[in-house]
Amino acid sequence: MQRESIRMYAYAIDFDLIKVDLSLNYYNGISSQYYLKNLDTSEVKILKGEATEKENGFQSYLLHTDFSVGTRYKVFDNYGLACFLDFSQLSMSKEFDDHFYYDGDDLGSHYTKEKTTFKVWSPLSTEVVLKIWKDEDLHYYPLERGDKGVYSTTIKKDLDGYEYVYVIGMNEQSIETADPYAYSCTANMHSSVVIDLDKVRRVDYPLTELKHNTDAVIYEVGVRDFSVDEYGQITHKGKFLGFCEEGTVTKNGFSSGMDYLDMLGVTHVQLLPINDYATVDEDHPDLLYNWGYDPAQYNVPEGSYITDPNDGYKRILECQRMVRCIHKHNMRVILDVVYNHMHDVNNNTLEKTVPYYFFRRDENGELSNGSWCGNDLNTTAKMCRKYILDMCKRWQVLYGVDGFRMDLMGIIDIDTVNMIYEQGHALDSSFMLYGEGWNMGTALPDSEKTTIENNHKTPHVGFFNDHFRDTVKGPNQMEVKGYTSGDTYKTNEAIIAMCDYNKFLSIEQSINYTECHDNATVFDKFIISNGHEDEYCRQKRCLLTLAMTILAQGVPFIHAGQEFLGTKNGNQNSYNAGDAVNKLDWERHDEYMNVVQAVKFFIDLRKHNKCFRYYDYEDMHxxxxxxxxxxxxxxxxxxxxxxxxxxxxxxxxxxxxxxxxxxxxxxxxxxxxxxxxxxxxxxxxxxxxxxxxxx
CATH class of the missing domain: 2.60.40.1180 (Golgi alpha-mannosidase II)
Known part of the structure; x- marks a missing residue:
């Protein structure tokens, strides 16, 4: 409905304050008093207040009264014009968390054979209905509003495998949404699925303790990229199960897949996002490509990596199996998590269940956009923070992951990040947490952002060391050289990069890298910055770059394919460029086996000699x-x-x-x-x- 055709709006903007906007085209926007009617009890209150500003063709009034959030009300003016009272903006008030923060661990669906309980936190809604079905068996069940705005119901029936959504009612409007706490779903977030957790109990392999982060060698790869190349001869191409195949070889007879990673000697496999993301059709996964930095749901694995995205159990079991198979090779799993924004600020379970709450806004009420994706998660809001912590715990407990790499971590507040570490470490003493500490323009004071500059406030959290990257290989501008590409004026800077020299509170915080999924590969950059040299010389420079990365003090990080001079043919932002550009090129692996063997030597050298892995500054000095x-x-x-x-x-x-x-x-x-x-x-x-x- 067009705003100019509406004559009156009524919003709850605080817990004792209603704002009414009355059109200037309607009695010049003048009403001497208003009435608040409870539609459940028919009780009516007379409201008086003061007229405030005139803006955009409306006269505003502030009316002080008490009301019950979640109850259906209508506001009437002095001439009988009426509209529903909208609670949605109340979530932006400072007192909202005090009224509605819920610390229970029972949100979502909880199954037993005899009954299933459903709980959803939706304090602004006036009605919630459970829509649940299996084949032709469709039912609707109203949920009862309880303490802290939690709606719940218990269905005494065996609902294993049933699909469901919540129908969230806010006055006369309603919207369907999947369950933000569901354990599984069908393709493309169509519905959530009731899961019997006894069927997905995690079985795992014991791992040798990671005593210090400097003992890690991290290898970043995407699930799809790892196995999609025909030359690698992995059967489950682009799937979680591609990590579960053993004995695979390239067409030239060299190890591929997990056997190759085992041979290389890395300790941690960092996976590009594997939670449900928005821009690949899970029913037709080959039509589009995306890295996955466009989250749709944080609570379930991405369906395009599953052999059947509509099978709720396979979505969990195949992801679990991937993690277990990586563990079998004595490697840990780091998940790249995108808790800084969502793909669509409106089309996600969080916004649908509690409008305006989960996304950060500036002092004018406008969406913050430090992520450059249209929105930033409001991580200081208590239930948003709780949700992030609950999901991190789920990935650790249900799937067995060993740590997180946080995308655009500078958008997330320091307290939340420290809580993620404390929770993760309590579950697993070998837990790792690190991320991008760039100072993004989000609506949060600089002192509260998890940035490199604030690393002393997060002593157990690692940061991608852009000083190391820019010094060793050169900055992301393709033509600008770094030390290993021949700019020897950076020799002293390279010395600092190799040994950190107190840039961080701890050596363990320095994630040393020269290439990741973002930007051009080192090989492609050197084609531009060192185009005057022959290819063999550039190859040696790539290997110099890798050697400095692996042997420097701190935590080495390698991008998949960097160890065999990976190329994206100059593409500097290949997030949707397809398999031909992004795949792990197993034929190239065979071509540059001499480089691979050198990298393996450097990794072995680091792993078997503690002098490359000092974690204490005094010891290092x-x-x-x-x-x-x-x-x-x-x-x-x-x-x-x-x-x-x-x-x-x-x-x-x-x-x-x-x-x-x-x-x-x-x-x-x-x-x-x-x-x-x-x-x-x-x-x-x-x-x-x-x-x-x-x-």
Whole structure:
């Protein structure tokens, strides 16, 4: 209905205050008094108040009175014109959480063979009806409003596998929504599904404890990207089950799939978002491609990764099986979670159940948009924070995930992030939490944002280290060089990047990376920034970049395919570019097996020598020494008190010059990029090369 055709609106804007907007085209917007009628009891109250501003063709009135939220009311003016009282804006009041915060752990559907209880938090609604069906068996059940705005009902019937939605009524309007706490759903969020949790009890493999985050080597990959390439010969292409196949090989006979990751030696597999996202049709998953940073539901796995997205049990069981199979190979699972925004501010279960509550607004009531996706989650709202915590707990307990990578973490408030860590660590002492600490323009004071600048306020939370990225490979501008691409003016900055030098409160907070799903690959960037060089030289620079990433103090992070010089053909934002651009290219893996083997060596070196994994600054400063050699080469000198070698000297030379250094004869070369040798107490490090020496 067009606003100009409506003559009166009435909103509850506080718990004792109603705002009425009366059209200036209707009695000049003048009414001497108003009446509030309870439609359940027919009780009528006379309301008087003061006229306030005139705006957009309406005269506003503020009327003080008491009312019961969730009850149907109508407001009448002095001439008999009437409209329903709208509660939706009440969720933006400061007192809303005090009135309606619900700390129970029983929201959603809870099944037994004899009965199922349904509970939904919807304090602004005036009616909630459960619509539930299986095949032709369709029923409607009204829910009873209880304490804190929780509606509930118990159906004494075996409802295993039934589909359901809630019909949320707000006065004369109603809307259908899936259950934000449901354990499963059908394709494209059509309906939620009642699940017998006894059928999806998690069975898992025990894992060796992760004592310190610096013991981790993180490998980022998308579920679809991992297995979709024909050359990898994985049967369940683009599915969770693609991670469950063993013994798979490429067409050239090299290991693919999980056997390959096992061989490579990574400790953590970070998965691009696997919660239900909006932009791939789950019934036709091959028609569109998306990374998944457009969440539709946080509570269930993405259906395009399931063999049958309409099977509520498969949605859970196949996701569980993927996690279990990764664990079987002694690797942990990190989920990329997008708790900063949703795909559609209106078409999601949170907004439908409690309008205006779950999304952050500025002082003018406008939606905050620090995410650049049209909305930001209101993480300081108590029930929004509780929902995030409840979903994080579900992914840990029901699916067995071992940590979270938080997308655009700078939009989320510090208290919420610390609570996620505390809850996660209480469930699992090896829990990891890290994310993007960029300072986004969300409607939250800078002091409350989980940004890199505020890392001292989140001592157990890691941050993607953009200083490391921009120093080592160069910034995201394609033509600008970094240290490993030949800008030796950045030698001193590279030294700082390798050893952090107190940028973070803890070494364990530094997630060292030079490539991730965002932006161009390192290989593609070097084609532009180093286009004057031949391909072999650029390949060596890519390997230099990987070596510095893996061996630096902090937590190394590798993007899938980076270890075999992955390319997206110059695409710098491939979020919807399709499989041809985003797939893990197993044929390229075979082509650059020499690079893969070098990366495997660097990972093994890190895992078996604690000097690359110091987690205490004092310990690191006593055992790590790093020098600028002739303003071009980095000498990375490490000592340790255990292991086969007690001392390492590693040389990174991105310049074209042959640099000669003196070195003791009892050092031996464990790795050299250009067949360097130690002779007569000297080592010649060739141009664009690196050498690992130890004794």
């Amino acid at each position: 006593q055992h790590v020494f790093i020098n600028n050699i002739y303003y071009r080469m980095v000498e990375y000198h490490l000592t340790q008190d255990e292991g086969d070698y007690k001392e390492f000297k590693i040389y990174f030379n991105p310049s074209y010059d042959v640099i000669t250094i003196g070195i003791e004869d009892d050092f031996k070369i464990l790795y050299s990029m250009s067949n360097e040798r130690i002779e007569n107490g000297q080592l010649n490090v060739f141009g664009v090369s690196m050498v690992v020496c130890a004794r």
